[in-house]
Amino acid sequence: MDNASPNIGSFLDREYEAGFVTEVESVSLPKGLNEETIRQLSARKREPEFMLEWRLQAYRRWLEMETPEWAMVHFPPIDFQDIVYYSAPKSKADGPKSLDEVDPELLRTYEKLGVPLHERARLAGVAVDAVFDSVSVATTFRKQLAEVGVIFCSFSEAVQEHPELVRKYLGTVVPPGDNFYAALNSAVFSDGSFVFIPKGVRCPMELSTYFRINARDTGQFERTLIIAEEGASVSYLEGCTAPMRDENQLHAAVVELVALDDAKIKYSTVQNWYPGDKDGKGGIYNFVTKRGDCRGARSRISWTQVETGSAITWKYPSVVLRGDDSVGEFYSVALSNHRQQADTGTKMIHMGRNTSSTIISKGISAGHGSNTYRGLVRVTPKAENARNYTQCDSLLIGKECAAHTFPTIEAQNPSAHVEHEATTSRVSEDQLFYAMQRGLSAEDAVSMIVNGFCKEVFKELPMEFAVEAQKLLGVSLEGSVG
């Protein structure tokens, strides 16, 4: 848009609202990574021997691996010795506690972020695991969930209390050597959420984890493992924020989902890590491996993500369709404004018979943002009657942004039916003028157009989060037009 557009250009760059720092005393390991760091970390968490061995093996694999260079993202090399791999609020350093014992300063932090942890203050129907830097500080509704056999706790507790489950499933979807960041995570992951839904149980409430990075120079390496046994179902949501800092911080998570026969897992993400300032200073590097395994027949895994934050996003939530008649879904809205870079998409690996997958990806680029969709649909030789539908739309706002699409289709079975549709459009000055001539403000006009563009994805989010996601997009887009 040209410079003679004072009205349209009058957006204010609203501050990142979650950008504050919490003053808590923390206990950290010194910067740097070697076998000793991992031993200390494991000892601090009083882990069983198998866990330490698992970590060390992953670490040795990692040493031999190289950073992936194929993504459409650009950043200076990361000094992995300049990162703190473990930082925990002091009050929590001695292990899990009940809500009453949690540092009130931490409770206030989550309160401020709109995630009150007190169960009585919480809307009925959502249980929260709150992860602060490297550790889980509180998990709500645990008793109520336990009554129906659902285990929802921090990963550290799961290692202590359900080692047999951890041992059985950990690394079976994303093996430690899967990729560079997954190997790093496997070596140093400090906490995360663990969910187990036993056979035939429908989880009675939404589960959610709220990730917060607070400490300086600290990386967050969380690990989430969700297991739905035969006929079980669960809907899970994660949210993420971080303070505003001038240096970049690394967040390398691994999420594994396992769905047995007839199980359903719905995993939704609203990611709002600090994206850096408008000149690209600071922000989170969000390098995440997420994969679901439809291990059983008729199982179903659905990923929905709204990615508005992070300086760089590198993330491909995928589904392995191993069971016959299994279903994989990926619904994504990724926004990159200012100098943000997002390279995101999915992989659908069809292996069983009569499997089907749906991919709906909406990329929005504004400012100098760069948005890349990268997808793989693979139909293996034995996957009879595989179906895939992919729709991949890009929306551009302004003239300096970029959108790229790299879809890959590998069909090795002649019965495969794979469809791909892609569009690129632009929020035009004409559209803004039209809406404003009818009385809408520029902000409302842009957010209406963008929400219209994302509608198919938002309708997949649990209701209360859909509203939040719409608001978030509005805020993230401010300063994008002008």
Next chain:
Amino acid sequence: MLEIKDLHVKIGQKEILRGLDLSVGAGEVHAIMGPNGSGKSTLAQVLAGRENFRIKSGSISWNGRDLTSMPIEERAREGLFMAFQYPIEIPGVSNAYFLRAAVNAVRRHRGEPELDAMDFLTLVKAEMKQVGMKEEFLYRSVNEGFSGGEKKRNEVLQMSLLQPSLAVLDETDSGLDIDALRVVAEGVNRLRSPDRALIVITHYQRLLDYIVPDHVHVLSGGRIAHSGGRELALELEERGYGWIKKEAVQDKEASA
């Protein structure tokens, strides 16, 4: 109500309006005619606040306020409506959502309570009947895949919902068959009232058979070259625009 004085407007390096004067009073209907490229649409867009036109000199006063200093959306909320020559498509946004957002933006501005979904539906369905639009158009994306006639009806629908005090219709008749033209004209005529003013921009006099103007102006070379009553429109139909251009050139030479 609207007073335009010696208005000069440029787009890029090109001066399109060159000393336009126009005075529109409440309750009046003014037709602006003229050959292609005479600046008709520019005038409409400048009134609505389109930003790629630069006002070099002159003034536009609207109800005593300097219109040029008002942002686009404020003009709209204060009651200025422009029916677009080429209505814009907004994929993914339902017409119902868009119309309600517009109506409520105006109501908020007036200090009136916003309409909830139910009240709005009652209102909009009644208005749609008037302009002969099927209900399904509420649930389709704004103007997306609408035919030329459907888009123009949608413009008239918006106008009747927003009840503007000053409506500018930019070649609303172009591309319409006679039935659609009649519907559009009826919609406009329903809006006529002593406290409202209408500016009807058109290339052909045909529309003026249905919307009878109080004043007709001919725009040529970026200014009003001729003004008259309804009979001027008929004369233009008979003689074309050639004689006006000639006169304008003579005027210019005389004043040089």
